[in-house]
Amino acid sequence: MDQQSSHRADTEDLVCSRCGTVADGRPPTWTCSVENGTRHYFCDNCSRENLRAIEGRLDSTWW
Template identity: 75%
Template sequence: MTSLPAGGDDGGSAADPEKLVCARCGTPARAPQPTWTCSVENSVRRYFCDRCSRENLRAIEGRLDSNWW
């Protein structure tokens, strides 16, 4: 689950956490998931569960610029 960064709220009210769903298989995150992968594609954040991330690791790494590896 994600929320607005510190200081990014509107008028001091708590932001509702964003419900995360895997962009590939649709698995919902039941709690914060440190093992999930976040990808920014065409300026849109997409989250992938750990299973989909593992199954597609080669394709994910293949898109990285050479300065990342």
């Protein structure tokens, strides 16, 4: 990935993979999970609601 592509990825808005909430940029409090090689981002609320499953390393399809 070149520097310009990396910069674009850092400034894109994120969408919560669970509820669809859109974030402005990359909030430091959101959770990122890599499942089957794909990144999934989860907002604060979804992360809190599913904390035990996240800590248990369950894929989001099991939540």
